[in-house]
Amino acid sequence: MSKRRHITYEFDGDLPEGTGDDAHWVVYTRKNAGGPARWAGYLDAVDVDLALQYSREHYGLDEACVGTLIHRHDAMTDSEYGLEPLSPASAKGDDGEPWVVFVQKGRGNIHIEAGLVHAPNARTAIARGIASFAGGKVTNVRVVLQADCHEAMQEDLAIWREHDLSYKYARGYSKDVRAKWRTFRDEADLEGYRAGDIKEHF
Amino acid sequence: MSGAANPVQPMCPCEGEDPEKLAQFEQRIAEGVHIEPGDWMPEAYRQGMLRMAEHHANSEIIGALPEGEWITRAPSLRRKLALTAKVQDEVGHGQMLYRVSQELGKSRDDMLRDLVMGKTKYHNCFNYPAPTWGDIAMIQWLIDGAAIMNQKTLADGAYGPYVRTMNRINMEEAFHFKSGEDMVLTLMSGTKLQKQMTQDAFDRWWAVSLMFFGPHDKPGAETMPAMRWRMKIEKNDSLRQRFVNRFAPAAKDLGLIINVCAKDEHGYVTSVREDEQCVRDEATGNWGFTDPDWDEFFRVIRGNGPCNAHRLNLRRFSHEQGDWVRRAGAHGTITTPPAA
Amino acid sequence: MPLRDDVMALADDKLMSGHMQSDWTGLGPILEEDIAASAMAQDDLSHAQVLYEWLGGDPDATAFGRQAQAYRCCDLVTLPDEFDWAIATARRFMCAHFATVLLQDFAQSDDADLVDRAARLLKEQAIQTTHLNAWIFRLGTGGTDAHARMQHAFDTLSPYVGGLFETIDQAADRFDRWRAAVDPVLQSAALKIDVTGPESTTCGGRSGQHAEHFILQQAEMTQVRSLEPDAAW
Numbered sequence: 001m002s003k004r005r006h007i008t009y010e011f012d013g014d015l016p017e018g019t020g021d022d023a024h025w026v027v028y029t030r031k032n033a034g035g036p037a038r039w040a041g042y043l044d045a046v047d048v049d050l051a052l053q054y055s056r057e058h059y060g061l062d063e064a065c066v067g068t069l070i071h072r073h074d075a076m077t078d079s080e081y082g083l084e085p086l087s088p089a090s091a092k093g094d095d096g097e098p099w100v101v102f103v104q105k106g107r108g109n110i111h112i113e114a115g116l117v118h119a120p121n122a123r124t125a126i127a128r129g130i131a132s133f134a135g136g137k138v139t140n141v142r143v144v145l146q147a148d149c150h151e152a153m154q155e156d157l158a159i160w161r162e163h164d165l166s167y168k169y170a171r172g173y174s175k176d177v178r179a180k181w182r183t184f185r186d187e188a189d190l191e192g193y194r195a196g197d198i199k200e201h202f
Numbered sequence: 203m204s205g206a207a208n209p210v211q212p213m214c215p216c217e218g219e220d221p222e223k224l225a226q227f228e229q230r231i232a233e234g235v236h237i238e239p240g241d242w243m244p245e246a247y248r249q250g251m252l253r254m255a256e257h258h259a260n261s262e263i264i265g266a267l268p269e270g271e272w273i274t275r276a277p278s279l280r281r282k283l284a285l286t287a288k289v290q291d292e293v294g295h296g297q298m299l300y301r302v303s304q305e306l307g308k309s310r311d312d313m314l315r316d317l318v319m320g321k322t323k324y325h326n327c328f329n330y331p332a333p334t335w336g337d338i339a340m341i342q343w344l345i346d347g348a349a350i351m352n353q354k355t356l357a358d359g360a361y362g363p364y365v366r367t368m369n370r371i372n373m374e375e376a377f378h379f380k381s382g383e384d385m386v387l388t389l390m391s392g393t394k395l396q397k398q399m400t401q402d403a404f405d406r407w408w409a410v411s412l413m414f415f416g417p418h419d420k421p422g423a424e425t426m427p428a429m430r431w432r433m434k435i436e437k438n439d440s441l442r443q444r445f446v447n448r449f450a451p452a453a454k455d456l457g458l459i460i461n462v463c464a465k466d467e468h469g470y471v472t473s474v475r476e477d478e479q480c481v482r483d484e485a486t487g488n489w490g491f492t493d494p495d496w497d498e499f500f501r502v503i504r505g506n507g508p509c510n511a512h513r514l515n516l517r518r519f520s521h522e523q524g525d526w527v528r529r530a531g532a533h534g535t536i537t538t539p540p541a542a
Numbered sequence: 543m544p545l546r547d548d549v550m551a552l553a554d555d556k557l558m559s560g561h562m563q564s565d566w567t568g569l570g571p572i573l574e575e576d577i578a579a580s581a582m583a584q585d586d587l588s589h590a591q592v593l594y595e596w597l598g599g600d601p602d603a604t605a606f607g608r609q610a611q612a613y614r615c616c617d618l619v620t621l622p623d624e625f626d627w628a629i630a631t632a633r634r635f636m637c638a639h640f641a642t643v644l645l646q647d648f649a650q651s652d653d654a655d656l657v658d659r660a661a662r663l664l665k666e667q668a669i670q671t672t673h674l675n676a677w678i679f680r681l682g683t684g685g686t687d688a689h690a691r692m693q694h695a696f697d698t699l700s701p702y703v704g705g706l707f708e709t710i711d712q713a714a715d716r717f718d719r720w721r722a723a724v725d726p727v728l729q730s731a732a733l734k735i736d737v738t739g740p741e742s743t744t745c746g747g748r749s750g751q752h753a754e755h756f757i758l759q760q761a762e763m764t765q766v767r768s769l770e771p772d773a774a775w
Contacts, residue, residue, distance in 0.1 A: 001271040057578035081238035108236035168287035170376035180387035266568030277767035277775035290580040524571025530684025
């Protein structure tokens, strides 16, 4: 093992004073051009440039994607989380700033981008978001000023890599694993094991 | 890799909580409703989820260390890439899980500081040594296999933000496990030296993976808050049995011998005897196994395992070494990097 | 065959850069930066593989199966960073821009397969240069302590910069293009490198006369494989 991992370090006293946390960002990824941005996770970063870079290098490589969308956690406003789908509403109007609307189709689910509304404030944006996108099918509506949403796109700077990435996905091993098991187990056992595999592990 | 199975924390009773709200909260959970941010929750639940996600995150961060030792020595480009990506995933999981706890009220900076100062715990299994490449195969096969079994159940939990995070993490755990299975299969199809290396590593990790699921459940575990509130979904003993039922026959088919081992204080095996209890009970379908050494388990939890001091020492050094970078990053607000 | 030699030099640089940087995984200063730097270390290892494939033969045998003197990486890439993020970052910054210069030329070569490979790699190389440019600026302007650490890192590494260009075809021209890429970034961060030309003050790696620090890294990298050199791992 490398030297840095091997040696024992000496410390005097306590840790240096903490630095506190950087700004919190919410990250969504887009699987294909024109498709909706889907919640992927979170990250902390001091500013938007770094947050975008980190969103690409982490969530942008979790699965094939063409872009990431981020906003600060404190830039979002969520409606109440309904126990039942939110009732359809009829809030109308198109005055004010553009807001990006994300919807959650059931508690425990992720938020997915639904579209834009215009509204003078978050409360109205939520009401208009429910009217435009809820359709009696979502438990939560999230709105973020479009100006507070930032996107990284594959066409500007690569996100997804073109070289072989099969080493970092389960499917990159399935065929080999199956072939190797054949020398240890007969086909019937192997089928049962594979069924268990899917139940337990995937 | 990780799993939150072993912080069996006594949950404080719900003193002072509004009984009506508490009853409604418990009713929702019993009906399978997810708890979302903004919902009312008992303080003990908030604290319990915060600690559980923090412990899980800590485990990912320390879990990156034993395998990280082998990145420089991985024996092919694909294995080197895979191991780097796997350790990288663990850092990513730690980052995501810390976020769950951040939202419940503790800063990440504080969590990382508490971790390196030994004020909070992480999973016991990372306090064991990984002296050969065979150990890397075993960690990914057995420990990650155990982690997926545990985390699949945790994804059925009640707390929405943790469940969403777990679903993403499990996607990547499948890669870790498959890569481990591929390594074990490759080594057991290999030379005498490779097979022996694998058997030796198996001897070091089998009992550790049985302990992975935590100590035997206390009577009435189902009715205690952790399970009643669906923070924990399945009992330790039941998960452990499922693990043995899957991995014992697989190990035997691969030609591995399931041994009961004595170990020295460094975590190295000093003597072995074949586990005669490890046979399938035709009536129940369950595989038997010799219980691991629970005295050892509690000794390691208390900080006296083979590698506790080394893991925390390295993590603390890396935390202190990074201090100036974090301060420089926070120094100014840079909005435009210079053009390439 | 200057082109083949240059490809081998860059492939070995990429292999050893990836080897050095991947060792930081899990130990980086910020969790998010740890993840990003590890992704780029994986890119370096993958780029080595893509270039070894072009050179022919089994990439694993090329990466792990040669005698030390057959490697063509420069001394800079395996210089120990002593667990210092400033050195690691400064080194990656200089190596990433060197790789860009060479890949741009490979993408203009007469070999269609190499042109295709280099074009793909260049897109990913831009991820590294963008990220590292931003970090050099951040750290160089991130307060007096950070600036001093970064300047110290560049001072430590400067004597090895010439080694990047050792044996490299059209070294003078490529050195100028490399300076044109790194200088504006360094200037924006008030950092300096003391390198006046491609002539190496410390050299040897590219012609197989490796420093001891490379020999140690190569021994570690091949340790497991050499237990059973002919077995599958």
